[in-house]
Amino acid sequence: MNTMLAARLIKAGLPLSIDEVPVPEPAPDEVLVKVGACGLCGTDLHLAVAGDIPVERTPITLGHEGAGTVAALGRDVRGLREGDRVVLFPAASCGACRFCLQGRESLCDTSKVYGMARDGALAEYVAAPARSTIALPAAVPFDIGAIVTDGVSTPFHALRSRGALRAGETVAVIGCGGLGTHAIMLARLMGAACVVAIDVDAGALARARALGADLTVNPAEEDAAKAVRKRLGGVDLALEFVGTPETVELALRVLGKGGRAVVVGVGTGRPALPPLLAFVGREQAVIGSFGMDRCDIVDLFALIAAGRLDLAQSISARYPLAQADAALRHLASRGVVRVVVVPNEE
C-alpha cells in the first residue's frame, strides 16, 4: 500500500499530528492531486487551536487552500489529465443544487469543506471531485494559487459580488489581517476613489498604507466613525473582517447615504442596526458575504497572470509539511498576511 504524510487534527488545542496514512484512492468522479502548496487561514486556527468551529470527524487532514498537479484520475473523469496544474475550490460543492447552478457555490446545499468535512490538502496528496478543481495558469505559482482560493477570493467576493463596488466609490476596510490586506489591494485595483484602513494594530495599518490604503484610522486612538465621517463624509462601502458586534456596528457608522456594509467576519454576537429613521432614510444596507464562488478564483487568476495583481508580498512564510504545526503557530502571530505549507517541492 502506498502511504504519504498528512498533517491531521486529532483534537483542538493539541499540536497537529504528522501521520503516515494511505494515499487516498480517487473515486470514479475524483482526481488525486499531488499538493504543491497549501495555505493556512484564520479558520484553521479556529478548528485546530480554539476549537470553536467544529469538524465533522477526527482525525481529519486539515487544509482548504490547496494547489498542485493531477497525479491520477478516477475512471469517469473527463477533461483533466495527469500533470494538469489545478487548485481546489475550498469546498467540494455538489455542482447540481440550485445555488451551484446559479454559480453561487458558496451557498451549495451539500458542500463539504476540505479539512472540516473531508480530508484536506495539508498532505502530500488529496483526493477531490474533478468538478471542484479549477485550472491554475502556468504563470501563477502553486503558493500564490493556493492563497487565492480563499485568502484573496473571499475579499474579492465581498467587494465585487456582494458589495457591488463601482469605480469612483469610497471604501473602508475594518480589520487589516490577511483578508483585509487583500481587500485594500483589490479595492484599489477595482477603481475605488479612496480606501480607508481601520485596525487597532499600528503594524497592520503601516502595511495597509504600503499596499495602497489612502487613509488609516486606529480605533484604539480615536473615534473611528467620527474620523472617517470628518474626512470623507461617510463611505459608500464598508467591509468588515473581524466578526464582533462592535466592528459590525462600526461598519454601519462609517457609511454615508446609500452606503453598504458587507460583513465577512463571523462570530456568535448580535450587532444592532442604527435607529431605523437613519438607516431607512439613508437607504443603507447590511449584507453577509460567505467565502467565494468559482468565478472569483478564475477571474483573480486572470488578473495575476496578466500582471495586474501582484501577491508576492502576501506570503509571509513557507514551511515544509513536517512543520505544519509551527506554520499554524506562526499564522497566529501579528503582522502575518498568509502562511503556506509546501508538501512537495515543484
Ligand SMILES: [Zn+2]
Ligand atoms: Zn480559509
Ligand SMILES: [Zn+2]
Ligand atoms: Zn451545490
